[in-house]
Amino acid sequence: MLSQVVFTLLLIGAGLLFFYHIRLLRKTLSIGRPADLPGPSWKRWAQMIRVAILQERMMDKPVASAAHWVIYVGFIVINVEVAEIILDGITGGHRTLAPYLGRLYDGMTLAAEVFLAFVFIAAGVFLWRRNILRVARFHTPEMRGWPPLDANIILWTEIVLVLALLFMNAADQLLQERGVSPYFRVGTFPVSRWIAPLLGDLSDTSLIAVERTAWWLHILGILAFLNYIPFSKHLHIFLSFPNTYYASLEPAGKVDSLPQVTAVVKEALGFPVESQSESPSPLLGAKDVTDLTWKNLLDAYTCTECGRCTAVCPANITGRKLSPRKIMMDTRDRLEEIKKKLHKNGRWEPDGKSLLGDYITPEEIWACTTCNACVRACPVLINPVSIILQLRQHLVMEASQAPETLNVLFVNLENNGSPWALPSVDRAKWIDSLS
Ligand code: SF4
Ligand code: SF4
Structure with a gap:
């Protein structure tokens, strides 16, 4: 007894x-932002069965x-x-x-x-x-x-x-x-x-x-x-199921535009700004985990640290300071720091630290070629590129800290409507060579 x-x-x-x-x-x-996850639930169930239950991405x-x-x-x-x-x-x-x-x-x-x-x-x-x-x-x-x-x-x-x-x-x-x-x-x-x-x-x-x-x-x-x-x-033994269910159904490599930027561009071009999601908001990109979506955060907790992403990353292979696995591990480490404070105080208050700067350096995120090899290699459909791009968006649009090469591109786009340092009036000149 x-x-x-x-x-x-x-x-x-x-x-x-x-x-x-x-x-x-x-x-x-x-603590993450809401995530926009379009697509029917039957496709999500099928994706979860294929990837999490049948483990199709491990077969290689x-x-x-x-x-x-x-x-x-x-x-x-x-x-x-x-x-x-x-x-x-x-x-x-x-x-x-x-x-x-x-x-x-x-x-x-x-x-x-x-x-x-x-x-x-x-x-x-x-x-x-x-x-x-x-x-x-x-x-x-x-x-x-x-x-x-x-x-x-x-x-x-x-x-x-x-x-x-x-x-x-x-x-x-x-x-x-x-x-x-x-x-x-x-x-x-x-x-x-x-x-x-x-x-x-x-x-x-x-x-x-x-x-x-x-x-x-x-x-x-x-x-x-x-x-x-x-x-x-x-944790992936539990989280791989919701993570694969909520993973994007869009083709790998599709980059989501920022609704705030879309709204500004539409307004500038004279198009009506219809939906509420396109209304301007103070936040551009992400500096800390609180600026990422909850799906990005779920990705971080689901990461198995298998390193398949880093093993195929061309930036990592060529010796650049980038490992997509580290991006996910850093995101999780920052979340764990916040989780400890939630456990201690019951709520989260900014502590002066951030994911960008204290955990991930600009050098790492600018090394990414956005080839999406890491996304295709991940056995549980994690998307490190999504985090990398949001951190970059913050650096460019909030902190004005784009690399010099990008600044040249931005100036060309603004002045010439193309990435090249050529005047837009010359754009149709190639036609002359056909006559
Ligand atoms: S998208 Fe970026 S992080 Fe992913 S494999 Fe390509 S270079 Fe590496
Ligand atoms: S492949 Fe996926 S699970 Fe493996 S380390 Fe990279 S992000 Fe994590």
């Missing part, structure tokens, strides 16, 4: 803590794709067993689902065991790629300190959780064979049966201790993992 009470209190505490952090995350996202790297698939499907399959652990913890029962599922229960334990083995191998493959094979995109300058540690913590946690379940099942089946109550005969354990001989010499009491320790280790690990996720890049 005591263990049921302790378990239930821990479960409620961990659930409430997780709920609090998700609410805080939502509040942090809400077969090893990483297969390992990621195994962990993703394994997470779902193994969680059925976790649901039973929670039921057992609350009711004080043992393998509570078995009497209700009958033969299906054997299938469930079989599937869970097979995926436990696969997840173990897949986590090992990821650790090997990161730490031994040292895949280049995991070792760029922005991937120092916390980011690689975060990835390794998660992978090692997965391995510990898998081993806990396998040892729990191994001890359980030995106790079943010995007829120790309440370990009645049930389940199929094709993987943990290979571990069972390691425990074969233990007494019944020691076996029960191993089974209980593994049980507690697994469930406490799950609850800790749940509350670690809001601070980790692994």
